[in-house]
Amino acid sequence: xxxxxxxxxFGGSQxxxxxxxxxxxCSMKFGIYLPKIAIQGERCPVLYWLSGLTCNEQNFIxxxxxxxxxxxYGLIIVTPDTSPRGDDVPNDPAYxxxxxxxxxxxxTQSPWSKHYxxxxxxVDELPVLIEKHFAANEKRSLSGHSMGGHGALTLALxxxxxxxxxxxxxxxxxxxxxxxxxxxxxxYLGEDRASWKQYDAVALIHAGHQPPPLLIDQGEADExxxxxxxxxxxxxxxxxxxxxxxxxxxxxxxxxxxxIASLIGEHLKFHAALLK
Amino acid sequence: xxxxxxxxxFGGSQxxxxxxxxxxxCSMKFGIYLPKIAIQGERCPVLYWLSGLTCNEQNFIxxxxxxxxxxxYGLIIVTPDTSPRGDDVPNDPAYxxxxxxxxxxxxTQSPWSKHYxxxxxxVDELPVLIEKHFAANEKRSLSGHSMGGHGALTLALxxxxxxxxxxxxxxxxxxxxxxxxxxxxxxYLGEDRASWKQYDAVALIHAGHQPPPLLIDQGEADExxxxxxxxxxxxxxxxxxxxxxxxxxxxxxxxxxxxIASLIGEHLKFHAALLK
Numbered sequence: 001x002x003x004x005x006x007x008x009x010f011g012g013s014q015x016x017x018x019x020x021x022x023x024x025x026c027s028m029k030f031g032i033y034l035p036k037i038a039i040q041g042e043r044c045p046v047l048y049w050l051s052g053l054t055c056n057e058q059n060f061i062x063x064x065x066x067x068x069x070x071x072x073y074g075l076i077i078v079t080p081d082t083s084p085r086g087d088d089v090p091n092d093p094a095y096x097x098x099x100x101x102x103x104x105x106x107x108t109q110s111p112w113s114k115h116y117x118x119x120x121x122x123v124d125e126l127p128v129l130i131e132k133h134f135a136a137n138e139k140r141s142l143s144g145h146s147m148g149g150h151g152a153l154t155l156a157l158x159x160x161x162x163x164x165x166x167x168x169x170x171x172x173x174x175x176x177x178x179x180x181x182x183x184x185x186x187x188y189l190g191e192d193r194a195s196w197k198q199y200d201a202v203a204l205i206h207a208g209h210q211p212p213p214l215l216i217d218q219g220e221a222d223e224x225x226x227x228x229x230x231x232x233x234x235x236x237x238x239x240x241x242x243x244x245x246x247x248x249x250x251x252x253x254x255x256x257x258x259x260i261a262s263l264i265g266e267h268l269k270f271h272a273a274l275l276k
Numbered sequence: 277x278x279x280x281x282x283x284x285x286f287g288g289s290q291x292x293x294x295x296x297x298x299x300x301x302c303s304m305k306f307g308i309y310l311p312k313i314a315i316q317g318e319r320c321p322v323l324y325w326l327s328g329l330t331c332n333e334q335n336f337i338x339x340x341x342x343x344x345x346x347x348x349y350g351l352i353i354v355t356p357d358t359s360p361r362g363d364d365v366p367n368d369p370a371y372x373x374x375x376x377x378x379x380x381x382x383x384t385q386s387p388w389s390k391h392y393x394x395x396x397x398x399v400d401e402l403p404v405l406i407e408k409h410f411a412a413n414e415k416r417s418l419s420g421h422s423m424g425g426h427g428a429l430t431l432a433l434x435x436x437x438x439x440x441x442x443x444x445x446x447x448x449x450x451x452x453x454x455x456x457x458x459x460x461x462x463x464y465l466g467e468d469r470a471s472w473k474q475y476d477a478v479a480l481i482h483a484g485h486q487p488p489p490l491l492i493d494q495g496e497a498d499e500x501x502x503x504x505x506x507x508x509x510x511x512x513x514x515x516x517x518x519x520x521x522x523x524x525x526x527x528x529x530x531x532x533x534x535x536i537a538s539l540i541g542e543h544l545k546f547h548a549a550l551l552k
Contacts, residue, residue: 008530065344
């Protein structure tokens with residue numbers, strides 16, 4: 001494992017590391033923000049941030065301004081890439097399939113199944129690495145944006161004991177019911193929709209999976225709100241199941257990182273309280 | 277003048293506008309952050325942010341996280357591009373000359389002199405536009421990074437009544453004495469070094485120009501500190517001239533936007549107090 005970037009940032013250190021992933025069968029990069037107290041050796045809880053379509057490990061660390069709050073709260077933030085990468089890894093010219101669009105699942109279909117195992121990578125391989133090489137304790141939470149919000153919700157729903165909390169900005173909550181998800185799941189998982197349910201937050205809640213505490217923010221000027229995100233399906237599923245859900249609709253905000261930057265402090269505050 | 281982007285951000289609006297610049301003879305873009313009170317119609321002071329080499333109007337608005345503080349203090353932030361742009365505008369393949377490297381001066385040499393007039397653009401054309409089309413009052417300050425720090429210092433030194441304050445991150449303080457400046461000034465201004473002095477902060481101070489209140493932050497891990505920045509020359513010039521200078525050396529910080537993001541709140545606080 002090799003550190004390829006490091007920058008002092010809000011008293012801590014924003015770093016990027018590269019490593020050979022056995023799960024994904026390729027070289028991967030991830031960002032890690034270490035607050036001051038982690039650099040001094042104190043073991044800190046870890047928030048895993050899952051990015052959206054087209055992103056890599058850079059987008060969140062350069063645009064969200066989360067480091068300020070992470071240092072205040074003593075949180076490590078780990079930002080994996082959104083898919084396996086490299087010339088040997090299958091790809092698709094579209095922005096919503098292949099590299100940059102891993103959907104945080106384990107693919108079962110050719111040609112994707114060899115490398116596209118982001119579910120196992122984020123849930124299993126990455127935390128082992130982080131907890132071994134950095135001053136991280138075993139308290140973990142998840143947050144993400146759009147496709148990464150889908151990742152945060154589904155990983156937390158399926159592993160409620162591994163994660164203390166989950167939050168999302170503008171998440172895809174029901175991928176089985178929207179164009180982005182239907183396209184990706186058909187390619188990665190095949191035509192049998194029964195296999196899709198394990199990666200669909202709304203379907204998981206209907207099936208009785210109980211999440212850790214959840215916070216969701218959704219901008220009302222989001223250009224994908226009606227067609228791809230449909231947060232009302234998650235609200236309804238939580239209502240029927242009797243699960244609490246802190247859900248904020250935010251007037252005027254769109255799908256961009258300007259929205260994330262504006263509210264990330266609230267999300268880190270939410271996670272910090274549950275990670276204590 | 278046409279608005280080509282707008283995003284809700286920290287309660288205000290981050291926008292990008294495009295206009296035909298008569299000074300530069302080309303189409304230009306600039307970013308503008310309007311805090312909540314400006315959107316409601318209250319006239320606000322304006323901080324002009326001047327970016328460094330290779331940047332355009334996007335870098336600061338996506339990476340610095342300044343909007344949070346700007347909304348708190350009721351400041352508009354205007355972020356011009358760093359040079360004239362377009363296929364008709366002369367360019368150079370190097371990153372430190374031509375498009376993306378205007379050095380905030382009025383070029384006198386061929387082929388640059390027709391378009392490269394960033395000094396006049398930032399000092400004269402842009403404020404007229406801003407104060408006419410937005411809820412801006414006539415209080416102005418300057419801040420910038422690296423080449424843009426050079427711009428902020430020299431524009432403020434030459435126009436102390438137009439600007440209430442100036443600040444810089446990692447500025448080029450004596451371009452006549454360092455490789456970036458010597459290369460650019462030779463191309464834009466010619467071999468006669470007497471003409472360089474009007475665009476050199478240290479030379480301007482030696483010539484008796486008195487700045488408005490100045491704040492400078494410089495990272496000690498900055499890879500350009502010794503070769504291109506040489507802040508000690510500015511400190512010495514201010515000491516000799518008897519001008520106050522708030523100068524902070526910051527351990528561990530490098531030349532990146534992570535440094536700017538970490539301290540931009542301090543800079544906006546400094547400007548806000550002087551723009552009241």
